[in-house]
Amino acid sequence: MPDSALTFAPLETERFLLRPLRAEDAAELHRLVNDWEVAKTLARVPFPYPRDLADEWIASTADRIVEGEAYHLAIARKTDDVLVGCVGLTRDRDDRSAELGYWVGRRHWGQGIAPEAAGRLTHWALANLDLDRITASALTDNARSAAVLLRIGFRETGTGAQDFLSRGGAMPVRLFEAGRADLSPAQAAPAAAPALPEGEGKRILLVAAVGLIDPDNRVLLARRPEGKPLAGLWEFPGGKVHAGETPEAALIRELKEELGIDVSEACLAPFAFASHGYESFHLLMPLYLCRRWDGMVTAQEGQALAWVRPQRLGDYAMPPADKPLVALLRDFL
Numbered sequence: 001m002p003d004s005a006l007t008f009a010p011l012e013t014e015r016f017l018l019r020p021l022r023a024e025d026a027a028e029l030h031r032l033v034n035d036w037e038v039a040k041t042l043a044r045v046p047f048p049y050p051r052d053l054a055d056e057w058i059a060s061t062a063d064r065i066v067e068g069e070a071y072h073l074a075i076a077r078k079t080d081d082v083l084v085g086c087v088g089l090t091r092d093r094d095d096r097s098a099e100l101g102y103w104v105g106r107r108h109w110g111q112g113i114a115p116e117a118a119g120r121l122t123h124w125a126l127a128n129l130d131l132d133r134i135t136a137s138a139l140t141d142n143a144r145s146a147a148v149l150l151r152i153g154f155r156e157t158g159t160g161a162q163d164f165l166s167r168g169g170a171m172p173v174r175l176f177e178a179g180r181a182d183l184s185p186a187q188a189a190p191a192a193a194p195a196l197p198e199g200e201g202k203r204i205l206l207v208a209a210v211g212l213i214d215p216d217n218r219v220l221l222a223r224r225p226e227g228k229p230l231a232g233l234w235e236f237p238g239g240k241v242h243a244g245e246t247p248e249a250a251l252i253r254e255l256k257e258e259l260g261i262d263v264s265e266a267c268l269a270p271f272a273f274a275s276h277g278y279e280s281f282h283l284l285m286p287l288y289l290c291r292r293w294d295g296m297v298t299a300q301e302g303q304a305l306a307w308v309r310p311q312r313l314g315d316y317a318m319p320p321a322d323k324p325l326v327a328l329l330r331d332f333l
């Protein structure tokens with residue numbers, strides 16, 4: 001799946017824009033990073049830091065964004081576009097992971113900039129790239145950096161050793177990792193959901209979903225957007241059944257809201273269901289199939305959509321509840 005953006009839309013945080021680096025940033029970047037207190041915490045930064053290297057490195061970041069290999073971004077103040085540091089991710093496609101790194105210039109320390117920027121990039125990456133986890137490391141003598149990672153939601157997974165250019169050799173580091181489950185907002189069932197029985201002490205959440213099938217026998221998947229639980233995973237369109245609604249009425253409403261199409265109840269054929277225990281609720285999800293609708297399928301909420309051939313469904317990371325449904329659907333279509 002192509003997920004590398006040709007042009008990278010800056011990511012906004014409360015106080016900063018995380019934007020691609022520009023040639024004009026080189027002087028300030030050099031001033032901030034050519035500081036032993038900053039360079040000594042970074043694995044791939046030499047000290048002293050040659051001025052030319054700032055130009056070369058900035059030039060290389062654009063290509064790597066286009067190729068979807070690495071996202072090294074300026075942390076720029078929204079008010080005056082002043083560069084205060086950098087935050088970046090380097091992907092390991094084979095491992096479906098990426099490594100997070102960040103630094104903030106010494107004159108900007110103590111303002112909570114690193115967690116704000118690194119947290120935003122981590123959430124964005126898990127929601128928009130084909131990744132399952134983000135890794136990071138911090139020197140064992142850098143408690144401040146470890147605290148940043150823990151604050152974002154990273155888990156400490158062990159210790160290791162890493163080569164540090166600035167220190168001239170291998171140094172001991174603490175290793176960290178974050179996956180969707182670490183960062184997801186609480187998966188609480190909404191107040192609007194009907195009162196269903198509890199199973200094993202967990203509330204049962206009723207969600208209606210549909211496999212929309214086009215004339216080429218492809219199935220529509222939608223990507224869960226940033227900010228929702230399980231962000232970045234692909235799912236069958238649908239949503240929670242509200243109090244007083246039938247599953248069919250809920251689906252008709254959701255398909256209008258999310259995809260801008262009109263579906264009649266007669267075109268929703270019951271197919272299978274998922275019953276899956278998540279940590280804080282038990283999901284009960286009837287899956288319908290639908291081959292007829294009115295209107296053009298268009299993402300109404302900015303979510304990514306993909307029409308997928310049945311035999312390629314396995315290429316898309318989906319919530320654990322969907323696994324049995326995918327197998328059934330592949331056999332059926």
Ligand SMILES: Nc1nc2c([nH]c(=O)n2[C@H]2C[C@H](O)[C@@H](COP(=O)(O)OP(=O)(O)OP(=O)(O)O)O2)c(=O)[nH]1
Pocket residue numbers: 187190207208209228229230234235236237238239240254283285319320321322
């Ligand atoms: N729509 C859908 N939801 C799924 C699938 N698999 C799966 O585990 N789920 C889970 C994820 C969520 O916990 C829940 C759906 O809730 P949701 O929050 O997306 O529903 P919604 O569209 O009503 O969202 P909202 O308006 O409350 O933001 O079901 C699937 O294939 N499709």
